[in-house]
Amino acid sequence: MDSKRQRVFSGIQPSGSPTLGNYIGAIRNWARDQDRFDNIFCIVDLHALTQPRDPEELRAKTWELSAILLAAGIDPDRSLLFAQSDVPAHTGLTWLLTTITPMGWLNRMTQFKSKAGSDRESVGAGLYIYPVLMAADILLYHTNCVPVGEDQKQHVELTRDIAERFNGLFGELFTIPEPMIPPVGARIMDLYEPERKMDKSRPTGAISILDPPDAIRKKVSRAVTDSLASIRFSPEQPGLLNLLTIIQALTGKSEEEILEEFEGQGYKAVKDRAAESIIEALAPLQQRYRDYERDPDQVDLILQRGGERAREMAEPVLREAQRRIGLRRPV
Ligand code: TYM
Secondary structure: OOOOOOEEEEEEOOOOOOEHHHHHHHHHHHHHOOOOOEEEEEEOHHHHOOOOOOHHHHHHHHHHHHHHHHHOOOOOOOEEEEEHHHOOHHHHHHHHHHOOOOHHHHHOOHHHHHHHOOOOOOOOHHHHHHHHHHHHHHHOOOOOEEEOOHHHHHHHHHHHHHHHHHHHHHOOOOOOOEEEOOOOOOOOEOOOOOOOEOOOOOHHHOOEOOOOHHHHHHHHHOOOOOOOOOOOOOOOOHHHHHHHHHHHHHHOOOHHHHHHHOOOOOHHHHHHHHHHHHHHHHHHHHHHHHHHHHOHHHHHHHHHHHHHHHHHHHHHHHHHHHHHHOOOOOO
């Protein structure tokens, strides 16, 4: 890794099957920009524990997600890929940061509000301090940029606040990170409930990255649209806007070019084009994923090496944070 380049850190939870939203909003951008940055990507299995998980399923999903990232083009020679639980410094720093994070800051987190719903008294406390673990992930590696979808922006902003507070109290240690949000596709919506974001936790209205072509065609053909019978990029037509945005993100065409393409046509043409763009974008990834399936140990080895390297990077930073905050310097 090249130290002159800006450091990128991002993470993804091995909860459920990753979606087209994860792909467009995050994964493909990580893969595309690898030569511009000094990259670290993390499978955040500890974050996945904040909602109930079957142990075997969590292990299987961690492997699956790692193989998907590799199949998407994350190259272990250019990027560090590891699992969060392999690096104890993440939990170590989290505790230190929780002690300087006001409850009021966490109370403002919209993801906690939506995930906890009306269940606030009974959800695990981990869901509440989830954003502090995310701050520890980012701050341990002196991260400059955090490439994420729109929904994670608030968490990166909280990370900045926590870093500034720590630096103010104990002296400059942490780099203040910037969120990096893609201009198109930062919030892909659910196909059947286009007012909600596409999410791993609601597979019905989501395209999974590993869905075969027929399943993709079927799901997209049933996507909710409207009765206005007018093709334009308008927030008043959220279902259509989502399909057009998917096409725009995957083809790289401008709004004008896309509207021109559909002149005189109906919603079916948009759906067909969306489905074919998705199938075409995911096909090479799915092909490479099958290669990893035939050689599963290769993925485990990459994670193991990544974990070793990440520990070497993170441990000195945790030790320095412990020293600054007044803990006995470990021998
Ligand atoms: P997660 O696992 O929910 O999502 C991984 C990435 O995918 C993006 N994303 C989307 N983008 C566009 N449209 C969507 N519908 C969509 N759904 C998800 C997310 O914004 C994210 O970039 N808390 C994080 C994981 C995390 C992390 C970190 C991220 C833990 N530590 C440190 C960055 C840095 C999460 O749950 O992402």
